[in-house]
Amino acid sequence: MNTIKLSILQTSDIHGHILPKNYRSQEELHLGLGKLSSIIKKEREMNEHVLLIDNGDLIQGTPLTYHFSKKSNEKINPMIKVLNELKYDAAVIGNHEFNYGRHVLNEAVLQSTFPWLSANIISCESNEPLLGKPYMVKSFEGVKIAVLGVTTHYIPNWEDPLNIKGLRFEDALETTKQWVDFIKEKEKPDVMIVSYHGGFERDIETGEPTEQLTGENQAYEICYKVPGIDVLLTGHQHRKISGQLNGVTIVQPSFNGQVIAKIDIILNKENGIKISAKSASLLTMENVKTDQSIVELIRQYEEETIEWLNMPIGEVDGNMEIEDVFELRLKEHPLIEFINKVQMDIAGVSISNTALFHNESPGLPKYITMRDIVANYIYPNTLKVIRVTGLDIKLALERSATYFDLDEHGAIVVNPRFSIPKPQHYNYDMWEGIEYILDISKPVGERVTKLMYNGKSLGLQLEYDVVMNNYRAGGGGDYDMYKGKQVVKEIQIDMTELLANYINEHKTIKAEVNHNWKVIW
Numbered sequence: 001m002n003t004i005k006l007s008i009l010q011t012s013d014i015h016g017h018i019l020p021k022n023y024r025s026q027e028e029l030h031l032g033l034g035k036l037s038s039i040i041k042k043e044r045e046m047n048e049h050v051l052l053i054d055n056g057d058l059i060q061g062t063p064l065t066y067h068f069s070k071k072s073n074e075k076i077n078p079m080i081k082v083l084n085e086l087k088y089d090a091a092v093i094g095n096h097e098f099n100y101g102r103h104v105l106n107e108a109v110l111q112s113t114f115p116w117l118s119a120n121i122i123s124c125e126s127n128e129p130l131l132g133k134p135y136m137v138k139s140f141e142g143v144k145i146a147v148l149g150v151t152t153h154y155i156p157n158w159e160d161p162l163n164i165k166g167l168r169f170e171d172a173l174e175t176t177k178q179w180v181d182f183i184k185e186k187e188k189p190d191v192m193i194v195s196y197h198g199g200f201e202r203d204i205e206t207g208e209p210t211e212q213l214t215g216e217n218q219a220y221e222i223c224y225k226v227p228g229i230d231v232l233l234t235g236h237q238h239r240k241i242s243g244q245l246n247g248v249t250i251v252q253p254s255f256n257g258q259v260i261a262k263i264d265i266i267l268n269k270e271n272g273i274k275i276s277a278k279s280a281s282l283l284t285m286e287n288v289k290t291d292q293s294i295v296e297l298i299r300q301y302e303e304e305t306i307e308w309l310n311m312p313i314g315e316v317d318g319n320m321e322i323e324d325v326f327e328l329r330l331k332e333h334p335l336i337e338f339i340n341k342v343q344m345d346i347a348g349v350s351i352s353n354t355a356l357f358h359n360e361s362p363g364l365p366k367y368i369t370m371r372d373i374v375a376n377y378i379y380p381n382t383l384k385v386i387r388v389t390g391l392d393i394k395l396a397l398e399r400s401a402t403y404f405d406l407d408e409h410g411a412i413v414v415n416p417r418f419s420i421p422k423p424q425h426y427n428y429d430m431w432e433g434i435e436y437i438l439d440i441s442k443p444v445g446e447r448v449t450k451l452m453y454n455g456k457s458l459g460l461q462l463e464y465d466v467v468m469n470n471y472r473a474g475g476g477g478d479y480d481m482y483k484g485k486q487v488v489k490e491i492q493i494d495m496t497e498l499l500a501n502y503i504n505e506h507k508t509i510k511a512e513v514n515h516n517w518k519v520i521w
Helices: 033-046 063-071 078-085 102-111 172-186 219-225 292-297 299-309 334-347 370-376 390-401 495-506
Strands: 003-011 050-054 090-092 121-123 135-140 143-151 167-169 191-197 231-233 240-245 248-253 259-268 274-284 312-317 351-355 367-369 383-389 404-406 412-414 429-432 435-439 448-453 463-469 486-491 508-510 517-520
Touching: 003 033, 003 143, 003 191, 003 231, 003 248, 033 050, 033 078, 033 259, 033 292, 050 143, 050 191, 063 078, 063 299, 063 370, 078 102, 078 292, 090 143, 090 191, 143 172, 172 191, 172 219, 191 219, 219 231, 219 240, 219 248, 231 259, 240 274, 248 259, 248 274, 292 299, 299 370, 312 370, 312 495, 334 351, 334 383, 334 429, 334 463, 334 486, 334 495, 367 370, 370 495, 383 390, 390 429, 390 435, 390 448, 390 463, 495 508
Parallel strands: 003 050, 050 090, 143 191, 191 231, 231 248, 312 508, 351 463, 435 517
Antiparallel strands: 003 259, 121 167, 135 143, 240 248, 259 274, 312 367, 351 429, 383 463, 383 486, 404 412, 435 448
């Protein structure tokens, strides 16, 4: 045969989803590795030359992975158990791989029958890539394929410093340039693939920036500044992307296992091996049956998780359910006040902020279970108390105020930058312990029209101790005013556990608000 067909299958941002279900509502969904397995097996039946790669953010994201990591991690990681079963060829480290701590990540890597790749996460001790595996090479019928793994280097802006201690995150673009040149010279591959846990910082058609050019996402620049790449696998942004950019075939397969990306490459072997055609597509999980062998594979993990989720914890006096997430961000809601008060109580401070992390948050029902806690608090955050000035607080409120905009009719709406290309509702904070008003009719940067503490104007030059989650305390979400601030206290217990412990201790929690803030326009 003078030609060979290679199919590359890529998953990314699975975030702990194996079964096709919503752990909050119990609704069946078109997602997860159980459904992806059916597609993967079908593709392997159609073509013997299949390369299967996960692009990161695999081991964190559902009650299943949380329960395993915190309560039951003496067994093999369920995500790794499934990927081993499906015979993945490689995986790339994503930013969320660090969330449960280095021990959980290290164990996952040791348990894997495939290599984990990341060329730009460097051990400060050895000065080598963290896992010693920047790239891998695989051959099909004499055709040599190289896969380089790189990860967004923006991780120190989000992650708990304890989880990334002793690591250096080098620029993903520059690292890609260096390693592609090295691989091309040393390995002389017929197909050069880069699997980048990062996304596109510019509009693919116009080249216009779609976000602040912080370096978090560099896929557009990689396509234009790194010659020699045939395929760029991306992720991190949770977008659906397939096509070509500057001759590079590009894909991004959504998130939670809703989609698998497929790149077909035809190689001609007549006069040396040459790529004669490349195409990209996205395969969705709608109308795909769940592979029951995968369900059986993790049945024990799932049963233990469900038992934990159904544990009764306490009850609510009043109404703490959410009816309108937009309204909740305009005026105080009992759920937000409750979370802030728990944070202040645990940290022993008088000022706190938190966010409503996602728009599917249901609030807390009359009778609370662990399921209700994780339905609202979806991230494995811990708490930090940092010392900031009154000016820092004002600047942080101005940053939050950019969440809102006014449409042509003067109605208040969500600023598109917080929903496109990736929802970022978790970057709007609400505070307790201070009194403030945000006036959205004012220009950006001038929207804080009232700011008081203990009945007096907040002193802009004075210092205050504020409790917030570790992501925000590190400046995550473009809250640069927090970067480098003195850490007064760290509470190294997951916030979901802190909330559950608080409710367990008090048995009944009261749904109340003190109306210390509001948004006007």
